Amino acid sequence: MERSLLKHFIKSRGLRQSSQRDRVVETFLSQKGHTSAEELLIQVRKKDKRVGLTTVYRTLKLLTESGLAVERKFNRQVSTFEPARIGQHHDHLICLGCGKIMEFENKNIETLQEEVARKHTFFITHHVLELYGTCLDCSKKGAKKPKKK
Amino acid sequence: MERSLLKHFIKSRGLRQSSQRDRVVETFLSQKGHTSAEELLIQVRKKDKRVGLTTVYRTLKLLTESGLAVERKFNRQVSTFEPARIGQHHDHLICLGCGKIMEFENKNIETLQEEVARKHTFFITHHVLELYGTCLDCSKKGAKKPKKK
DNA sequence: CATTATAATGAAAATGATTTTCATTTTCAT
DNA sequence: ATGAAAATGAAAATCATTTTCATTATAATG
Ligand SMILES: [Mn+2]
Ligand SMILES: [Mn+2]
Ligand SMILES: [Zn+2]
Ligand SMILES: [Zn+2]
Numbered sequence: 001m002e003r004s005l006l007k008h009f010i011k012s013r014g015l016r017q018s019s020q021r022d023r024v025v026e027t028f029l030s031q032k033g034h035t036s037a038e039e040l041l042i043q044v045r046k047k048d049k050r051v052g053l054t055t056v057y058r059t060l061k062l063l064t065e066s067g068l069a070v071e072r073k074f075n076r077q078v079s080t081f082e083p084a085r086i087g088q089h090h091d092h093l094i095c096l097g098c099g100k101i102m103e104f105e106n107k108n109i110e111t112l113q114e115e116v117a118r119k120h121t122f123f124i125t126h127h128v129l130e131l132y133g134t135c136l137d138c139s140k141k142g143a144k145k146p147k148k149k
Numbered sequence: 150m151e152r153s154l155l156k157h158f159i160k161s162r163g164l165r166q167s168s169q170r171d172r173v174v175e176t177f178l179s180q181k182g183h184t185s186a187e188e189l190l191i192q193v194r195k196k197d198k199r200v201g202l203t204t205v206y207r208t209l210k211l212l213t214e215s216g217l218a219v220e221r222k223f224n225r226q227v228s229t230f231e232p233a234r235i236g237q238h239h240d241h242l243i244c245l246g247c248g249k250i251m252e253f254e255n256k257n258i259e260t261l262q263e264e265v266a267r268k269h270t271f272f273i274t275h276h277v278l279e280l281y282g283t284c285l286d287c288s289k290k291g292a293k294k295p296k297k298k
Numbered sequence: 299c300a301t302t303a304t305a306a307t308g309a310a311a312a313t314g315a316t317t318t319t320c321a322t323t324t325t326c327a328t
Numbered sequence: 329a330t331g332a333a334a335a336t337g338a339a340a341a342t343c344a345t346t347t348t349c350a351t352t353a354t355a356a357t358g
Pocket of ligand 4: 244245247284285286287
C-alpha cells in the first residue's frame with residue numbers, strides 16, 4: 001500500500017525506477033525502529049552488494065519528501081529515519097543510559113501546544129518533543145555506559 | 150551575579166583565568182536571543198581582535214557545563230546558545246518563514262510530560278519541545294524566503 | 299621577585315556526517 | 329532501436345565542531 005504511494009510520487013516527479021532504489025525502499029520499510037543511513041546500507045548490502053551509501057542517502061531523502069519516512073535527530077549528530085505510519089504521529093522518550101527509545105502519543109499535550117500557538121498567533125506545521133532521561137533498567141543498575149549504536 | 154558562579158566553577162575545576170575567556174563570557178552574557186559560536190566571535194572581536202574561534206567554542210562549552218548557558222539546536226545544523234535564567238526553563242516557537250523565534254513556558258505541558266514518563270517508569274532529566282510553523286507576519290505576507298542568519 | 303608546573307591559546311589539521319561532482323550506466327517515452 | 333534525461337557510486341567537497349601541538353600566560357610557591 002505504501003509502495004504505491006512512492007510509485008505515484010516517483011512518477012509525479014518525472015523520476016525513473018531503479019533496482020537499487022527499490023531495494024533500499026523495500027529494506028527500509030521492513031525495518032522497525034529508527035535507522036541511520038549507514039545502518040540501512042548494511043542491511044541493504046546483505047541483499048545487493050552493489051548499492052552505494054550515496055544512493056541510500058538519496059532514497060531516504062526521497063522517502064522523507066514523499067511522506068513515507070520521518071527523519072529524527074535525537075541526541076547524536078546522525079539522522080535516523082523510521083517508516084511513517086499514515087495519519088499517525090508520536091513522540092519519544094530517550095534513555096541516556098542505554099540509548100533505548102520508547103514512543104508515546106499524547107493528545108492532551110498536542111492540544112496544549114495548539115493553545116500556545118494560538119496565543120502567539122502562530123501556525124504549527126510540525127513539532128519536536130523529546131523526553132530525555134533514564135529508563136527503569138538503567139535507574140536500577142545505576143550509571144551505565146551509554147549504548148553506542 | 151552569574152559571573153561569580155563561573156568564577157567558582159573555574160576554581161573548582163582547577164582552571165585559570167584569562168582575558169580572552171573573560172571577554173567571551175562578558176560578551177555572551179550581554180547577548181540577547183540565541184547566538185552561535187561564529188556570531189559570538191564577531192561580537193567578541195569588536196572588543197578584542199586576538200580572540201580565536203577555538204576559544205569561543207571552549208568557553209561556550211564551559212558556560213554550558215557550568216549551567217550559565219543553554220545549548221539549542223533548532224532546525225539548522227549549527228548550535229546556538231542563550232544565557233540561562235536561573236531556575237527557569239522555556240521552550241520555543243520557530244517560524245520557518247522568517248526564522249523568528251518566540252519563547253513560551255507552559256507548566257501544564259510539563260506536567261503532562263511527567264505523567265507520560267511515569268506511565269513508562271521513566272525519569273526525565275530534560276526535554277526538547279520545539280513548535281515549527283509560520284508566524285503572523287509570514288502568514289500575512291505569504292510564502293517568504295527564510296531568514297538565513 | 300624568580301621559578302616553574304601547567305592551563306590557555308589559536309592556527310592548522312582532523313573529524314564525521316552529509317552533499318556534490320562527474321564520468322558512466324540505466325531507464326523509458328518515442 | 330534511439331536518445332534525452334535520470335540514476336548510480338566513487339571520490340571530492342562541505343561545514344560545524346574538535347583535536348593537535350607549539351607557544352604564551354597564569355598563579356602558586358619559594
Ligand atoms: Mn519513533
Ligand atoms: Mn530561548
Ligand atoms: Zn536505559
Ligand atoms: Zn515568520
